[in-house]
Amino acid sequence: MSRSFPTLFGLALFAIVIACGRKTPQPSSGAGTTTASHVAASNGAVSTGLTLTTSDVAEARVVPLTDAVSISGPLEPAQTVALRTQINAIVSAVRADRGTRVRRGQVLIELDAQGLRGQAAGAKAAIAAADANLSLATQRLENAQRLLSAGALSPMDVKTAEAQHQVAEAQAAAARAQYATSSESESRARIVSPIDGIVSNRAVEPGEAVREGNVLLTVVDTRTLELRAQVGVDEALRVRPGATVVFTLDAAPGETFRGRVTRVDPRADPGTRQVGVSSSLTNNQGRIVAGQFAHGRVLTGAPSPQVVVPITAVSGSGEHASVFVIVNGRLTKRDVVLGVRDEARGLVAVRSGLTAGERVLAVPVLGAAEGLTVTMATDSAAAQAPSR
Numbered sequence: 121m122s123r124s125f126p127t128l129f130g131l132a133l134f135a136i137v138i139a140c141g142r143k144t145p146q147p148s149s150g151a152g153t154t155t156a157s158h159v160a161a162s163n164g165a166v167s168t169g170l171t172l173t174t175s176d177v178a179e180a181r182v183v184p185l186t187d188a189v190s191i192s193g194p195l196e197p198a199q200t201v202a203l204r205t206q207i208n209a210i211v212s213a214v215r216a217d218r219g220t221r222v223r224r225g226q227v228l229i230e231l232d233a234q235g236l237r238g239q240a241a242g243a244k245a246a247i248a249a250a251d252a253n254l255s256l257a258t259q260r261l262e263n264a265q266r267l268l269s270a271g272a273l274s275p276m277d278v279k280t281a282e283a284q285h286q287v288a289e290a291q292a293a294a295a296r297a298q299y300a301t302s303s304e305s306e307s308r309a310r311i312v313s314p315i316d317g318i319v320s321n322r323a324v325e326p327g328e329a330v331r332e333g334n335v336l337l338t339v340v341d342t343r344t345l346e347l348r349a350q351v352g353v354d355e356a357l358r359v360r361p362g363a364t365v366v367f368t369l370d371a372a373p374g375e376t377f378r379g380r381v382t383r384v385d386p387r388a389d390p391g392t393r394q395v396g397v398s399s400s401l402t403n404n405q406g407r408i409v410a411g412q413f414a415h416g417r418v419l420t421g422a423p424s425p426q427v428v429v430p431i432t433a434v435s436g437s438g439e440h441a442s443v444f445v446i447v448n449g450r451l452t453k454r455d456v457v458l459g460v461r462d463e464a465r466g467l468v469a470v471r472s473g474l475t476a477g478e479r480v481l482a483v484p485v486l487g488a489a490e491g492l493t494v495t496m497a498t499d500s501a502a503a504q505a506p507s508r
Contacts, residue, residue, distance in 0.1 A: 169493045170451065170485065177446065177496070178482035180429050180474050183467065185460045187421035188366075189359055191349035191397060195367075195414050197340035198400060199315055205231065205330045206308045218322050222313045222339060229311035229324070229336050250288070250295040257281075257288035317341040342410045345401045346382070349416070353388055356395035358420045360384070365399045365416045368463045369408070376464050377401055377408070381418060415463045426459060426469040433480045434458065434468060443474065444481040444488055451481070451492045 209231035216228045264281035267273035321338035324330060347367075351359070359381060367377040379401035388395050399416060401408070433443050434456070445452045459469030474480070481488060 169495060170487060171495050171497050172481075172485065173497050176482060176485055177479050178430050178433055180427050180470065180476050180478045180480060182425045182476045183428050184423040185426045185428065185462055185467070185469055186417075186419050186423045187358075188417035188419050188460050189351055189355045189397075190461050190463075191347065191351060191365070191399065191416040191418060192414065193347050193349045194411055195345040195347050195401065195408065197317075197320075197342045197410050198344040198346045199317065199341035200320075201314055201317075201339045202335045203228065203311050203313070203337045203339065205311065205334050205336055206332055207231065208331050209309060209329075211324050211326050211328045211330060211336075214322070214324065214326055216313075216319045216322070216337065218319055220319045222317060222319060224313055224316050226313050227310050228313055228319070228339075231309040231311070231330070246295040246298060247292070250292040254285075254288040254292045257285040261285045311336055313339050315339060315341050340410065342406060342408075343402070343404050345403050345408060345410055346398055347379075347401070347414055347416055348396060348398050350389070350392065350394035351397055353393060353395055356384060356388075356397065359397055359418050364419045365401075366419065366464070367401055367414050367416045369412060369414050371409075371412055374464070379416070417460075417462070426471075427474060427476050428462075428467040428469050429474065429480055430482050431461065431463075431466050431468045432483045435484070443470075444485075445474070446479040446481075446494050449494055451488060451490060451494060453490045 211229060212232040213230040214228070215230070216222055216226075222228060261278075261281040261284070264273055264278045268275065268278045317339045318341075319337055320340045322336075323334075323338075324336050330336065347365075361381050361383055363381045365379045365381060367379060369375070369377070379399050381397060381399045383398045385396035397418070399418070401414075403410075429443060435442050437458075440455075441458050442453055442455050445454050454473055456473035457471040459471045461468045
């Protein structure tokens with residue numbers, strides 16, 4: 121037992137010496153970097169820098185802008201008429217379809233109303249009979265008056281003739297009134313256009329039964345288009361009927377159209393505290409399709425120099441509007457007060473919070489945050505760099 125312990129101790133010491141003599145292999149520098157990158161990614165490490173191109177950055181500059189109130193909404197025809205039937209009938213003919221240009225007074229739909237036509241014809245015949253009876257009563261009254269002068273007829277007989285004449289007059293008037301009513305009812309069997317315009321909707325086909333109040337056709341006059349918008353009370357105070365409105369259309373980027381303010385509502389909506397503003401746009405050539413969305417600027421003053429940035433540089437709106445400013449190579453989020461918007465040029469005025477010459481993020485950039493360092497990439501490097 122005393123000899124075995126030194127033996128075991130010697131073997132253990134020999135094993136330790138052998139282990140210490142071996143060199144642990146070192147990873148290459150590339151393998152170490154890859155590992156570090158994976159570790160950083162697995163630990164959720166966030167980059168503290170942002171590489172931008174020249175297209176990502178814009179400089180606040182001073183340009184002349186006209187003070188204006190912004191409005192937007194669909195451009196609708198100034199006149200839209202829904203043609204309804206006033207009687208129960210069967211549609212016998214439809215003489216206009218969608219897209220048909222029509223004139224005022226043109227017959228568009230005919231209804232089968234034989235009963236109404238019969239009533240009108242009977243009422244016309246009743247007028248002829250009443251006129252004949254009145255003529256006879258008039259002759260009798262004249263004869264009675266002559267005989268009374270000659271002493272051949274009593275005053276009572278004359279009064280009887282006068283009464284019969286009055287009855288005949290009343291019957292003739294009643295016949296004419298009945299004919300007018302019947303003719304009006306007969307005219308309801310013909311649906312005519314009350315305006316010059318274009319048929320925008322057709323809801324019936326020949327042979328269909330329609331009831332009083334049914335919409336048969338819709339006619340619109342697109343020679344004048346109207347935009348109805350809501351603005352704040354403070355902005356409404358700056359708008360006057362007749363003011364110039366510059367319109368831009370989503371369907372015609374870069375092009376502007378001019379119209380006029382037609383009316384400003386005299387009171388604010390009690391629910392929204394907004395004031396209605398209506399403006400019109402002449403469309404005699406029919407180039408602008410009604411119903412499309414438009415942006416408008418009601419010009420309320422003369423052009424004046426203002427600090428502007430691209431509209432795309434602004435995040436939020438109203439009291440929560442802000443931009444990212446590049447200060448000493450770092451991003452700083454700054455609240456701004458906005459002014460006039462020029463949709464045609466894609467610019468918005470900044471009344472406070474920014475000065476001319478400062479650089480801002482022109483477009484939303486993925487990963488932009490307060491305090492990030494910013495480096496500018498050259499055009500060639502930006503072209504080779506992978507997209508963010």
